[in-house]
Amino acid sequence: xxxxxxxxIFGIPILAAIGSxxxxxxxxxxxxxxxxxxxxxxxxxxxxxxxxxxxxxxGPWISGDALSVVFTLVVGGLYAGAALYSVGxxxxxxxxxxxxxxxxxxxxxxxxxxxxxxxxxxxxLALIWVAIEITTVVSALLVAADGTESSAEAAWxxxxxxxMGLGIALLGTIIAYAxxxxxxxxxxxxxxxPLFGVSRRMSPDMIRFAFVLAVLGYGTKMGLAPVHTWLPDxxxxxxxxxxxxxxxxxxxxxxxxxxxxxxxxxxxxxxAFCRDVLLGFGILSLLLASLYLLSQRDIKRMFAYSSIEHxxxxxxxxxxxxxxxxxxxxxxxxxxxAAKGTAFFGAGVIKEKMHTKDISKLSGGMxxxxxxxxxxxxxxxxxxxxxxxxxxxxxxxxxxGGLQDSKDVLAAVLIVFVTLAFLGISxxxxxxxxxxPEETEEPITNHFGMRSEGSPLSVLDRVDEDPSNRTFKxxxxxxxxETVGYPVAEEGTPxxxxxxxxxxxxxxxxVVPMVVFISVLLLLGVHVPGSLAHLLSQAxxxxxxxxxxxxxxxxxx
Amino acid sequence: MFAPPSVxxxxxxxxxxxxxLAAFGMLRAPLITSQINLYRLQSLxxxxxxxxxxxxxxxxxxxxxxxxxxxxxxxxVPAVILSLLREADSDIAHSNVLKVPSMILVALxxxxxxxxxxxxxxxxxxxxxxxxxxIAVAAIxxxxxxxxxxxxxxxxxxxxxxxxxxxxxxxxAVATAVPLVMELAFLFDLLVAVVAFGMLMRVHHRRTGxxxxxxxxxxxx
Numbered sequence: 064x065x066x067x068x069x070x071x072i073f074g075i076p077i078l079a080a081i082g083s084x085x086x087x088x089x090x091x092x093x094x095x096x097x098x099x100x101x102x103x104x105x106x107x108x109x110x111x112x113x114x115x116x117x118x119x120x121x122g123p124w125i126s127g128d129a130l131s132v133v134f135t136l137v138v139g140g141l142y143a144g145a146a147l148y149s150v151g152x153x154x155x156x157x158x159x160x161x162x163x164x165x166x167x168x169x170x171x172x173x174x175x176x177x178x179x180x181x182x183x184x185x186x187x188l189a190l191i192w193v194a195i196e197i198t199t200v201v202s203a204l205l206v207a208a209d210g211t212e213s214s215a216e217a218a219w220x221x222x223x224x225x226x227m228g229l230g231i232a233l234l235g236t237i238i239a240y241a242x243x244x245x246x247x248x249x250x251x252x253x254x255x256x257p258l259f260g261v262s263r264r265m266s267p268d269m270i271r272f273a274f275v276l277a278v279l280g281y282g283t284k285m286g287l288a289p290v291h292t293w294l295p296d297x298x299x300x301x302x303x304x305x306x307x308x309x310x311x312x313x314x315x316x317x318x319x320x321x322x323x324x325x326x327x328x329x330x331x332x333x334x335a336f337c338r339d340v341l342l343g344f345g346i347l348s349l350l351l352a353s354l355y356l357l358s359q360r361d362i363k364r365m366f367a368y369s370s371i372e373h374x375x376x377x378x379x380x381x382x383x384x385x386x387x388x389x390x391x392x393x394x395x396x397x398x399x400x401a402a403k404g405t406a407f408f409g410a411g412v413i414k415e416k417m418h419t420k421d422i423s424k425l426s427g428g429m430x431x432x433x434x435x436x437x438x439x440x441x442x443x444x445x446x447x448x449x450x451x452x453x454x455x456x457x458x459x460x461x462x463x464g465g466l467q468d469s470k471d472v473l474a475a476v477l478i479v480f481v482t483l484a485f486l487g488i489s490x491x492x493x494x495x496x497x498x499x500p501e502e503t504e505e506p507i508t509n510h511f512g513m514r515s516e517g518s519p520l521s522v523l524d525r526v527d528e529d530p531s532n533r534t535f536k537x538x539x540x541x542x543x544x545e546t547v548g549y550p551v552a553e554e555g556t557p558x559x560x561x562x563x564x565x566x567x568x569x570x571x572x573x574v575v576p577m578v579v580f581i582s583v584l585l586l587l588g589v590h591v592p593g594s595l596a597h598l599l600s601q602a603x604x605x606x607x608x609x610x611x612x613x614x615x616x617x618x619x620x
Numbered sequence: 621m622f623a624p625p626s627v628x629x630x631x632x633x634x635x636x637x638x639x640x641l642a643a644f645g646m647l648r649a650p651l652i653t654s655q656i657n658l659y660r661l662q663s664l665x666x667x668x669x670x671x672x673x674x675x676x677x678x679x680x681x682x683x684x685x686x687x688x689x690x691x692x693x694x695x696x697v698p699a700v701i702l703s704l705l706r707e708a709d710s711d712i713a714h715s716n717v718l719k720v721p722s723m724i725l726v727a728l729x730x731x732x733x734x735x736x737x738x739x740x741x742x743x744x745x746x747x748x749x750x751x752x753x754x755i756a757v758a759a760i761x762x763x764x765x766x767x768x769x770x771x772x773x774x775x776x777x778x779x780x781x782x783x784x785x786x787x788x789x790x791x792x793a794v795a796t797a798v799p800l801v802m803e804l805a806f807l808f809d810l811l812v813a814v815v816a817f818g819m820l821m822r823v824h825h826r827r828t829g830x831x832x833x834x835x836x837x838x839x840x841x
């Protein structure tokens with residue numbers, strides 16, 4: 064059963080990618096959604112074995128434990144959600160993209176998700192690095208998918224900064240293997256077992272250096288301050304399903320890489336050093352993100368800063384010695400993925416509906432979007448750690464861990480900054496969702512000379528149908544709208560007040576993932592299912608150094 | 621008692637110095653074509669080290685790595701960049717954020733920092749050429765300086781490729797520690813990265829009509 068699940072996880076996304084590229088269109092949408100759902104189902108099937116502490120192995124290159132399963136769940140869930148959401152999103156985003164675009168988009172989406180879902184299941188620090196580097200290259204191209212100047216700028220910054228970070232992480236990887244080779248006196252295999260096998264004899268100085276490099280390098284991808292600067296740009300400019308994957312899954316996978324170094328370093332140099340390093344990055348991230356959240360004008364950018372805040376929280380959580388804090392961190396990773404997926408999906412619906420991300424121009428979300436509005440509000444409440452959602456439980460556990468560890472001041476600091484972030488995010492979201500929409504008395508015919516029907520993009524479709532306007536097909540929306548003489552409030556943001564008043568969802572396919580994720584958040588907050596609780600407990604023990612498939616196999620405790 | 625250095629140690633140290641000097645050269649090179657030629661030299665040196673490592677340790681497989689490294693880094697990557705340069709019809713000069721002497725001073729400081737940091741690790745090994753590792757770390761930091769202080773997309777990409785060369789050098793210096801499959805994976809990854817960098821550089825040039833990164837200032841806050 065385990066082997067079958069691993070084959071599905073490693074194989075299905077690749078098949079979906081190939082099928083999407085080969086056939087495009089509806090087949091690509093169907094294949095990607097099916098691929099996501101099947102992959103997630105395979106991840107779910109690993110919960111029981113992971114919780115029992117079994118070594119999940121398939122050949123020499125694939126290996127996992129409870130910790131791996133926690134992170135595959137995060138990626139698998141978001142993969143399924145983002146693939147489903149993409150179907151409605153692409154249909155709406157530009158009135159139906161060209162088949163060529165759809166092929167490329169789904170090819171990138173599936174490979175991106177494949178790289179993320181296999182990263183926690185590959186056997187060795189080197190292979191983790193390779194998987195995460197693949198995510199960078201593919202996701203950078205996806206960030207630029209809209210073809211606007213802003214998205215190209217965001218993609219370039221992301222590719223460059225993340226590649227630099229991964230260069231540092233690669234050096235850390237090499238030093239870790241060099242330390243292993245020096246300890247063993249001969250060459251090492253690529254997997255975890257040989258590396259952990261000689262961990263007791265490794266040079267502490269080398270492992271300290273490797274750990275710091277890994278935190279700095281993977282921390283760049285995880286969004287830890289001060290190496291987070293690519294994150295707000297990429298999250299805000301990427302197509303919405305990609306934003307959700309970047310925020311909920313990619314940051315988590317990068318965190319997973321750091322945790323593997325954590326496991327090695329705590330054996331060689333002790334846990335105190337690792338905690339201090341993560342604490343520094345965590346506090347800085349939380350502080351910066353909380354302050355930036357108070358002054359955000361772009362709704363997607365605001366959620367990007369919220370991601371930095373949550374990564375700061377998990378870094379601080381790992382700095383508390385109490386096991387309850389580590390369990391809280393793992394639960395936080397799961398809950399954050401569900402909440403941030405919902406938040407970005409909701410923000411994406413609002414952006415598509417109102418054609419702007421500018422918070423000052425957004426209002427009436429609750430009235431205009433009968434499902435997405437309330438769901439986004441629930442996601443914001445969840446992100447703000449209010450009960451009864453999963454993040455309340457996880458942050459409560461982290462704070463409890465801090466108090467148990469006699470780090471009262473740190474726990475208090477965490478609460479203060481989380482409250483500050485809550486203030487910023489709730490202030491903006493309340494305005495977007497609860498303030499009544501601006502009414503317009505101007506009929507749409509004043510601008511277009513035609514009657515208002517359907518979405519603004521249906522108007523653009525009609526423009527496209529005009530043979531004289533065929534060249535618009537491959538141009539960004541802003542350019543098309545400008546060409547037909549519609550007033551543009553700012554570049555890329557057509558001001559379409561008449562459409563704002565139109566109540567209704569864009570697509571049911573964009574709502575379903577949000578409903579599922581909010582349900583998951585409620586479940587995690589009210590009652591964590593027994594098998595999942597066992598999984599989290601087992602993963603906590605592995606991180607705390609009490610058990611672990613790689614440790615016990617080589618007799619290291 | 622002083623022992624004469626082995627062939628591997630000597631070669632690794634010479635190659636490390638070539639990689640570092642080439643990185644300095646790329647930092648100050650006024651023309652992109654000069655940067656590309658320096659990158660070729662750097663890559664050739666790393667390939668030579670791979671051959672020596674293969675011969676010293678009797679690792680036949682590592683010759684495959686040397687051939688792949690030569691084909692990719694000495695031929696394919698420069699060809700891709702040069703084709704983009706022809707398409708853009710410009711060979712940017714003076715894309716420095718600081719003046720050349722200031723950049724060199726910054727690079728000297730960071731490279732010294734890198735070398736001293738590795739030295740502080742007190743690595744002692746009869747099998748690994750430790751000084752080469754220190755020089756490689758210094759070259760990595762100089763590559764960062766290229767990325768930070770050169771304000772055009774091609775120089776920044778070349779900085780990343782130089783960084784990759786320095787890391788490859790470091791991994792070859794500790795070749796017995798790093799499995800061959802990892803080296804090949806890095807090369808594959810470089811190939812993919814070149815494609816991504818190339819595509820984004822094209823997008824940037826089409827959008828802005830320049831290779832300079834100065835227009836990339838829309839996203840703030």
